[in-house]
Structures are given as structure tokens and as C-alpha cells.
Amino acid sequence: MEIKLEYRPAYSMATVNLNPGESFRAESGAMVGMSAELEMETSSRTQKGGVLKGLARKLLTGESFFLNTFHARTVPGHVMLAPANVGDLVLHDLNGELLVQSTCYVGSEPSIDIQTKLGGFKNFFGGRGFFMLKAVGKGPLLLSAFGAILEVDVTEPFIIDTGHLVAFEPTLDFKIRRVGSWFSTFFSGEGLVCHFTGRGKLWIQSRNPGEFGGIVGPMLPPR
């Protein structure tokens, strides 16, 4: 398997070259194009949960609930993958665990287990679409960012806005917190943050999808 990233950072696209017997899994809307020789298989995210559980997730999080797996059977082929939004892609060589903000997941080697981590009540306070996935295993993991992507080495407590979070290593512990008063939470837009402690890497996106939606959305006709 060989993965090539092109057109970075603004309009990044990944081309995944598969040899016979290899597969790659991707978020359902990510496929741009593929060799006709590849076989595409659609499944809901968790094999156990099935469609209804998937649908509940869809409604709660805005995240899509289907994954497509592309298989090269007897001949090689390639699949091109791109995120929905403007921004960069990063290829993470997973060996262990990574926590990924759900809208930033693009694809992964199929043996990597993608678990939805509802995380209880606190995550729903994290703002629109803030929902974590836990990727467990070994192999390539493809993530997207809205805007550019920045790697941060955390060695002492660090705070980031929930809308800018892409992923973080499990050696970091996080809590969702308010900064300032309840008043500023509701009126400043800077209210909810992830407070990280421990040591490890985290990745942040240079634009916040919620902020962008907040600028453009009110100009659109009501739904």
C-alpha cells in the first residue's frame, strides 16, 4: 500500500494505491474516484451496532454512519479520497491508539478498529459536532483539517478551543471546561475549551468549522 498526498494544504487529496489483497477503509463521502477493478463494500461504522445505532449517531453528531472499504482483489488499483471541507490532510502512522475528532476522520487501514467514543454528557457540551473516535491498531490513518494542520507537543497543561481539535495521543488526558463566566460562555464564543494535561502530541486545525458556519449560515434561506 502506498499513499500519496497532493494539492496540500488547501485542496488536499490522497491517492491510495492498493496491491492485490490489500484494502483501505474510508468515510462514506470521501471517495473522489477509483479504479473500476476495486471492489467497494459499504458498512455501518460498528459491526455490532448496526444501522439504527449508526442513525442515532448521525442525528446526534452530524457525522456520517457509513464506511466504505475498498478491496484490491486480483489486480492493483487506486482510490482517490478527499475531505468535504477546504483544508489539509495528514497521514498518521498509527501504532497503538489515537483519539480523533469525528469530522476529521477520512480513512484507515481496515484492521484499525474505529470505536465511537460517546464519552458521556461532557462531550455534548463540547459544541456542535464535537465527538471523538478512538482509533486502535497499527497502520496508516488519514485525517483531515479545516484549514492548515498544526502539531503541538504538550509538556505542560494546554488549552485549545474544541472547534480546533483534530486528534490527540492517549497519553494526554482532557477535560471540557468553560473559560470565564457562564455569561462569556454564551456570548463570547470562546467559552468551551479542551484542557489537556500529561505529555503527548496533539493536532489542531487552523480554522473552526463552527465559526465558518456561523458566518455563512445566516445568509442562507431558512431550512
Next chain:
Amino acid sequence: MQSRIELNPEYALLEVTLEPGEKVVAESGAMVGMDSHLKLTSQSRGGILKGLARKMLGGESFFQSTFEAESAPGRVLLAPGAPGDIREIELPAGRSLMLQSSAYLASTPDVTLDTKWGGAKGFFSGAGLFLLKATGPGRIWFNSFGAMATQAVAGQFVVDTGHIVGFEETLNYSISKVGGLKGLLFSGEGLVARFAGTGTVYVQTRNPASFAAFLHPFRPVKNE
């Protein structure tokens, strides 16, 4: 005539420099700026009815603008509506390029443009894929949402309909549905075109329907 594509791929801009007697035709609305001595005329190409058919079926503007340098050279700056790249190709006489309707930016006057009905297939399958057929001789400029990748096809290749910019007429295609329950809200998602034959497909690295789906939850909610 000289042309230059600048500021690509993110915000590509086309600059065309016309010698006296030369013209360039562009999608109405594409003009960013021009030398004031150029002559600008708007017309419906191929007559009102044909133009209207294009508008209804192709989703493309009813009117196009022609820029002409009469006695002195001059330049015109043209830009597509969406952020992304611009590509220029030279079409030999009789050779055609099929373009997704919003991908057309400009062409030299001898290039003919026809609505090809999305080959009815695109229209009836709900793919939202409306195609224009541009036939040479001449130069044509077309644009993408995001970057533009070139995919050579020899045999078969599958492309999400929302990522198609255009393709050479030597390729045949059929539309089919993939990927579960997507496309409930926005037409075009979850539909793919399966290309067969030998030729080039131009794909865009972002999908306008996915972008619209991202923005949808941010729309105000109607008061009942």
C-alpha cells in the same frame, strides 16, 4: 492572443491579452476587470431559444459575454465563481470536451457549446450532472472546485458525480448509486459515473454538494 493562469490552484485567475481583431467569449459574471477600450457585448449564444434551453437544462448562464479588442490590444481578467483551479486546453477541429455545466469559464469564438442533456442519464437519475459539449477548433478554459487532477482512463474508472469537472468525448459513461443512504438531502451525493474507453477525466478535489451539506445545519430555522 496570450493567456496566463495565475494564483492557482486556490484562487486561480485567467488573464487573456487580445490583439486587435481578436475576441474571447466568457461565462457571464466571470469578468473581474478589463482594459476600458475593450468592447464588451452580451449575447445568448446560438439564439434565444437555444440559450434558454441551455439555461434550463445546463444550469449555465443564459448569457455569455464577448470581449473584443478593436484597434488596440487589451487584456481581460476572468475568474470562476468557486475557489479553485483553472485549466486551459486546445481543442482540435471537431474534437469535443464534455464539461459539467458550472466548469465552463471561457473559450475562443470558434468553439461551439451545446447542452448535451447530461445524456438524459444524468438528468433522470437525479445525479445533478448537466453536461455541456464544447467542440473545437479553439481554446477552452474550465475550472474546478478545489484543485484539478487529471486521470487517464484506459479501461474503466469510477468518479463520484460531484467530483467530475469534464471528460473527453472518447469516453462513455453510465451513472449508478453507491454508498448507502447518502443523497437523501442533496442530489448528486452517492452517485458515481463509471467511465469506459480511453481518454482523460478531469476531477475536482472538492465536492460542491458536500460543502452545501456541511453548511446546511447552520441555516436559520424557519419560524412556523
